Amino acid sequence: MNPIHVSSRDNPNLVRLRKLAGDASAYRKLGSLWVEGDHLLRAARQRGWTPSLVVLTEAAAARPELLALAEGAAKALVVPAELFKPLSTLESPALLGAEFTLPAAPALLPDAASVVLDRLQDAGNVGAILRSAAAFGVRQVLALKGTAALWSPKVLRAGMGAHFGLQLIEGLALEDLDALRVPLVATSSHAMAPLHRAALPSPCAWVMGHEGQGVSDALLARCPLTVSIPQPGGEESLNVAAAAAICLYESERRRSEQG
Known part of the structure; x- marks a missing residue:
């Protein structure tokens, strides 16, 4: 995997992710999820979820344990911190985030707790x-x-x-x-x-x-x-x-x- 370095806020991937981060229901229209932070990304990967896109800050890309979380993703971007900040809903933005395809709604399980x-x-x-x-x-x-x-x-x-x-x-x-x-x-x-x-x-x-x-x-x-x-x-x-x-x-x- 060779991460792509991005320096423009007009990059189509970043434009889409800003919509996902800024609108609580945008995932329904766009069909994908924005997951911020290494904890959530690890949790998803441990359950077998594979991201379609991982976005890392330059600081995250310099840390092998965080860069490893992008392995297997269809695409990985490395961006300056100022481009990652608009993707964040946190007071202190995380160092990376990932986009996942929204899963299809499962069938209701009649007998499940x-x-x-x-x-x-x-x-x-x-x-x-x-x-x-x-x-x-x-x-x-x-x-x-x-x-x-x-x-x-x-x-x-x-x-x-x-x-x-x-x-x-x-x-x-x-x-x-x-x-x-x-x-x-x-x-x-x-x-x-x-x-x-x-x-x-x-x-x-x-x-x-x-x-x-x-x-x-x-x-x-x-x-x-x-x-x-x-x-x-x-x-x-x-x-x-x-x-x-x-x-x-x-x-x-x-x-x-x-x-």
């Missing part, structure tokens, strides 16, 4: 939930219409590499959940059954709702079980990402105990 995201707005929350899902063995995340773009740069960064080990389907309508054969389980501060005492089905699909409005009434009506998370400290509610981590841990703990 899942997480359903109902109109979550905050990219940090969405990414953190994806990270918890991957950590606790959930294979599938289903995002209803109105949820933050799953493959946006901010969600990718918050997911810390979890994306590359999950089945992600977004833009779903409520009726699409009819394809699931696992029961839906939602959390609500008004539920009578506390999480630690509830008879949790395994596998199930945990439903996580909008940060302010919670799970919609229409979706709650589809959930045969609704549980609450005890909060003896007296807070009104938990952050949705924290609630998701607690619920997914409890599901995995029960599954492990039952063998």
